[in-house]
Amino acid sequence: MERKIRVLIAKPGLDGHDRGAKLIARALRDAGMEVIYTGLRQTPEMISEAALQEDVDVVGLSILSGAHMGLVPRILKSLQENGMQDVHVFVGGIIPEEDMPALLEMGVSAVYGPGTVTQQVVKDVRKIVLGYTEE
């Protein structure tokens, strides 16, 4: 049996829209993954604690508030403090293109802006976790 990919989908910060997060969660579910959904307004500590307890392969962050440059480093640091430095972090939401290189530089695996095709995310998650893509 192929091993199950476990993904945490979290919304850090204060914006209250989780349609994008739910859309991605649903797409990953339909791709056969187990998606842990934690809801709105999560602190970096809450996210890294959930990632630790759930022993996920991937953490997907949805940020629409523009606070990504502040939140992402704090989440990465908290994950590291919990011994979760190997988890792959994806960021999606309203992320200006000029911020993307800096996020990737911090250690984020991929960044997705508006208009992303969900199948691309599915493909990338498989590739990064399993090391290959099945077509």
Added chain:
Amino acid sequence: MKSIGNAQAVLAGDRRAIARALTEVENDTKFGSALLDELFVYTGKAHLVGVTGSPGAGKSSLVNQIAKIFRKPKVGQPVRVGIVAVDPSSPFTGGAILGDRVRMRDLSGDSGVFIRSMATRGTLGGLAKKTSAFAQILDAAGYELILIETVGAGQSEVDIARLAHTTIVVESPGMGDDIQAIKAGILEIADILVVNKADQPMADLTLRALKANLDLAHPQQFSAFDRMHLHTLAFEPIPIVSSDVPDIWFPPLFPTVSTRGEGIELLVEAIVAHKAYLQDNGQWQQREAARLQEELNDLLLSYFASQWRMQVNKSKIEEVVHDLLARKYSPQQSLKRLL
């Protein structure tokens, strides 16, 4: 490379090691089963409490509230709480959305609480195949109360009663009339009954229907052994005989509003009282005995099935199944042809 958890680290309560151990067990790896073997002698201490009921009845919110009270009791020491929350896997893709943590955010940041979500991965009955093993790991890791939340259950997802010491059945208003209340199945397994969302208009009716049903019951105690007989074992089970006739437990009924934390104190008192009842009446040992023997039975059956699969050749199975589908032989006759 993720760090590999080990038994010593689990026993010491290392959260990363516990999380890794759960993954290994869930994926049924050799490492996972070795770990379970090693930890088994340290299990049997925790109070396993099941929370079941229909989808949307408020199970997760209730678990959140129950855990909060055990973490900050009015008297005595805080109790370490492990939570296993089960949600269904898609029968089509195998994927799952595990969303129970959304209602448990109050517990975040408390190192005395460990929450793990799990998908059923194809198992019916309200739990996943490895839920019992998850409870054992958390038990060995020193969690004293383990709350097990089943998938949203219908009338017959009653496996939780075989696993838990105490089963809480959560209903919500508008569940149906008094005929629903006297049907067999999920309501029968309740050691404690809860009508959640008790602030809603239909709540009184539901409470009355359930109360009337409880009053109809003749005072009798189904022991864990009687329950097990619903499900025949491959061997004659050894009962744990207690010398005294046990007292009878009457399932209490509580209205709660879990989003506001109303009615939870009384519910928690009943959980504690039920544990004391089980221990004072030999029922704790009975339930453990029933559960362990069922577990052995399940392992035995899957062992024999895999032994058989190794011996019989594939073309024979295909031939028999083909004839069965062509209605040449009945299922009973097909069995004889395969053995």
